[in-house]
Amino acid sequence: MPNWKPTVIAIAGASASGKTLFAKTIYRELIDELGEEGIVIINEDAYYRDQSHLALAERENTNYDHPNAFEHELLSQHITALCNNEAVEVPQYCYKTHTRTDETTAISPKRIILVEGILLLNNPDLRDRFDIKIYMDTPLDICLLRRISRDVNERGRSVDSVTKQYLSTVRPMFYQFVEPSKQWADLVITRGGKNRIALDVVKANIHQILQKHLKE
Ligand SMILES: Nc1ncnc2c1ncn2[C@@H]1O[C@H](COP(=O)(O)OP(=O)(O)O)[C@@H](O)[C@H]1O
Numbered sequence: 001m002p003n004w005k006p007t008v009i010a011i012a013g014a015s016a017s018g019k020t021l022f023a024k025t026i027y028r029e030l031i032d033e034l035g036e037e038g039i040v041i042i043n044e045d046a047y048y049r050d051q052s053h054l055a056l057a058e059r060e061n062t063n064y065d066h067p068n069a070f071e072h073e074l075l076s077q078h079i080t081a082l083c084n085n086e087a088v089e090v091p092q093y094c095y096k097t098h099t100r101t102d103e104t105t106a107i108s109p110k111r112i113i114l115v116e117g118i119l120l121l122n123n124p125d126l127r128d129r130f131d132i133k134i135y136m137d138t139p140l141d142i143c144l145l146r147r148i149s150r151d152v153n154e155r156g157r158s159v160d161s162v163t164k165q166y167l168s169t170v171r172p173m174f175y176q177f178v179e180p181s182k183q184w185a186d187l188v189i190t191r192g193g194k195n196r197i198a199l200d201v202v203k204a205n206i207h208q209i210l211q212k213h214l215k216e
């Protein structure tokens, strides 16, 4: 049993606000120092509910921006298990088929666990699992422009389908669930995933935590 407990850092905010970029930049800049055993990213999207029992046309109508679309109980169980030094099997999700694949990703406990996703701070049980809560406060028009380009290039979508989904669910759910969850954040980050000062503040915090592990 290690003498440290993982530190769990949540990175929340609107779709395409820069959560993934922020998490991946921290990971890339720390991985040489911490090693594979030191840091990992978990994506909330991996915990979208399995929809393999539904026809593709039905899956296309799911509201993916409502909390019920996620199996948050499983994400919460997995974080608890990692904090108890147990390995977990994280589901894999496919945005093109809108369901889980048959594969899972094995994750062992790490000193630093970065969790990123739109609705992490909305759920009180999940909130209790996070040591540091971050909210990416990127203007929604910038998020929309980035989402169109990303979804068309990487998630097999058309501009028309992104537009319809944005107006019917993404935007209303943002105002109902995502933006109000900002109140729970310890750090609110403006200007997205490339905000160098914000990246350095979070990295400095991680270094402080690692120093404590060395002393324990
Ligand atoms: N500051 C930025 N400048 C330019 N492009 C960015 C910036 N932040 C994010 N992007 C791009 O916008 C898209 C969405 O960013 P991403 O980090 O995936 O957002 P999220 O994880 O919040 O959905 C990606 O294609 C990413 O490369």
Ligand SMILES: O=c1ccn([C@@H]2O[C@H](COP(=O)(O)O)[C@@H](O)[C@H]2O)c(=O)[nH]1
Pocket (backbone or CB within 6 Å): 014, 015, 016, 019, 020, 045, 048, 064, 065, 094, 095, 096, 097, 098, 099, 117, 118, 170
């Ligand atoms: O099958 C799906 C699952 C999710 N989405 C959209 O993804 C975003 C959340 O992911 P980000 O990486 O934070 O953008 C969410 O807004 C869903 O609308 C989807 O379109 N299809």
